[in-house]
Amino acid sequence: MDPATIVGIALAFVAVFTALILEGGHPGSIFLxxxxxxxxxxxxxxxMAGGTLKDTIGLVDSFKRVLLSKAAAPDALVEDIVKLAEKARREGLLALEDAMKEVQDPFLKKGLQxxxxxxxxxxLAAILEAEVDAKKKADKQSATYFTAMGGYAPTIGIVGTVLGLIHxxxxxxxxxxxGHLIAGAFVATLWGVMSANVLWLPMAAKLKRVSEMEVAQMELVIAGIINIQAGANPRLVAQKLRSLLPPGGAKQKEAA
Known part of the structure; x- marks a missing residue:
């Protein structure tokens, strides 16, 4: 699990409540x-009104991806693909059927099959690339849902403040x-702005980032399988795949 999102959200809330306390306020005063x-x-x-019921139901899965997503390990994936290329080079493509049992990545397993x-x-490339495109569209919609919530929340908060001022x-x-009533009226605006900028918009950004990493990994798999199928030299396969890695990852691998 990548702790960046949880730590980042917690840090933002700590900053807000620390500022509140330093200014003489009480945290309980905003929990209305x-x-x-x-x-x-x-x-x-x-x-929900701006999307579909399916989008709203998928919100739970989106939360899980944001909070529990694992950091991509492209170097390890390259090593796995190179080992498969070596086996295919020595024993033929059909020999990979037994090796598939040890493959953990479902996309790689599907491509090998x-x-x-x-x-x-x-x-083969067209089938796998179509799956990548479908994933991009689904992830874009999930991120758009969080972005929409980030846009609605501040305005909903203002509505709450107006209702409070009427009171x-x-x-x-x-x-x-x-004094107490006016302070309470502005709590809605606070939560609207805070939820948008501390929760919904960061979650949308994280979903986009997770999607980018997963798509890059899938594209790496496609390139690897095409080279394996063509019977390319495993060393050449390794060089081609490592050239697709982010600069930081490639340098780390060379240093190792």
Whole structure:
């Protein structure tokens, strides 16, 4: 699990509450049930209205991907593909059928199965690339949903503040209550802006980043399988695949 998202969100909330305390406030003063319900449920409702039921149901899986996504390990994937290339070079493509049992990556396993079944290289590439395109579209929609929530939340918070100020105006005859009521009215705006910039927009950005890493890994697999199917020299396969790695990863591998 990549802890960056959890640590980042926690750090942002710590900064907010530290600032609140240093200014003489109390954390409990912003945990008011009405604004919390309005901002979070209202934001979800607005996003739901702008999407489909399937998008909303998929929100749980999106949360899991954001919080539990594993950092990509392209170097390890390259090593696995090179070992498969060596085996195919020595024993033939059909020998990979037994080696597939040890393959963990489902996309790599699917590609190997297509190659073993004798699928034409162009058709094989087209099938796998179509799956990559479908994944890009699905991930883009998931990120768009969080981005939409980040756009709705501040406005929903302002609606809550307006509702609170209406309540303030209804109690002008009781000056002793006005300070508390006005402060409570602005809590909704606080949660709207804070949830947008600490939760929803960072989650959208993280989904996009996770998708980029996963797509890059899938493209690495496609290149590897095409070379294995063509019977390329394993050393050449390794060089080609490492040239696709990010500069930092390539340098790290060379240093090793």
């Amino acid at each position: 049930l009405p604004p919390l319900i309005l901002v979070f449920i209202g934001t979800l409702g607005a996003a 297509l190659a073993i079944d004798g699928t034409d290289s162009e058709e 303030v105006l209804e109690n002008l005859s009781q000056p002793d209550k006005l």
